[in-house]
Amino acid sequence: MLLVPLILAAQTQGAAAAVATGNETPAVTKLPSAHEYRSGLVLGMSFGGGIGGASGYPNNSQQIGDSAYYSASGLMGGTYQQLWVLGAFSDYVSFGFWLGTASLRNADWRSTGNGIGFRLEAFPLVSLVPSLHNLAIFANLGVGTGKLTSVDPNLPEANGTQSFGGIGLFHEWAFGHVLGGHFAAGPALEFDAIWSQPFEQHGLVASGRIAFYGGP
Numbered sequence: 001m002l003l004v005p006l007i008l009a010a011q012t013q014g015a016a017a018a019v020a021t022g023n024e025t026p027a028v029t030k031l032p033s034a035h036e037y038r039s040g041l042v043l044g045m046s047f048g049g050g051i052g053g054a055s056g057y058p059n060n061s062q063q064i065g066d067s068a069y070y071s072a073s074g075l076m077g078g079t080y081q082q083l084w085v086l087g088a089f090s091d092y093v094s095f096g097f098w099l100g101t102a103s104l105r106n107a108d109w110r111s112t113g114n115g116i117g118f119r120l121e122a123f124p125l126v127s128l129v130p131s132l133h134n135l136a137i138f139a140n141l142g143v144g145t146g147k148l149t150s151v152d153p154n155l156p157e158a159n160g161t162q163s164f165g166g167i168g169l170f171h172e173w174a175f176g177h178v179l180g181g182h183f184a185a186g187p188a189l190e191f192d193a194i195w196s197q198p199f200e201q202h203g204l205v206a207s208g209r210i211a212f213y214g215g216p
Helices: 003-018
Strands: 040-056 076-088 093-105 109-122 135-150 158-161 163-171 173-178 181-195 199-213
Touching: 040 093, 040 109, 040 135, 040 158, 040 181, 076 109, 076 199, 093 135, 093 199, 109 163, 109 181, 135 181, 135 199, 158 199
Parallel strands: none
Antiparallel strands: 040 076, 040 199, 076 093, 093 109, 109 135, 135 158, 135 163, 163 181, 173 181, 181 199
């Protein structure tokens, strides 16, 4: 008979332990969001300046490799512009399409370059260093075309169309939350190159960028 009071006492203590007391709230695990900083359609542009050079031959199979038709600019300075349309698939990755132009010159030479293709932006420090969640690396890959001309009309022109490649990094700060999205702006630094059999152009570019993200 002594077992009955003991069993009843144990059940009463177990029920009391199961009831929350005071203002304590049961812990809830919060899953990380895939779009805390970036989402939706991304529209962006950049404008900057840099230094570079160009060299090559006329786009003529009979003249490529002939030193009599070779041109080289030496160091030039100029401007660079880019536009892009991306999708922010997560806080870590945006991907889409890009196009850009460059215009370089010095006292003796003029060079232009254009590119179009794919753009990838990656934000690797979102979780590792949250204070740097807006620091990114990026790459532009596609088709490039360019030419080099001299102020001396007697010197040959170099030109060609084939490949474009660019790689760089940028940091941006968010502002202006409108239409369900926000703007972000900041500096960027990159190295760009156009290359083909008869022609190549390369440059180091510092620029300012601004982008609109369609989501928060």
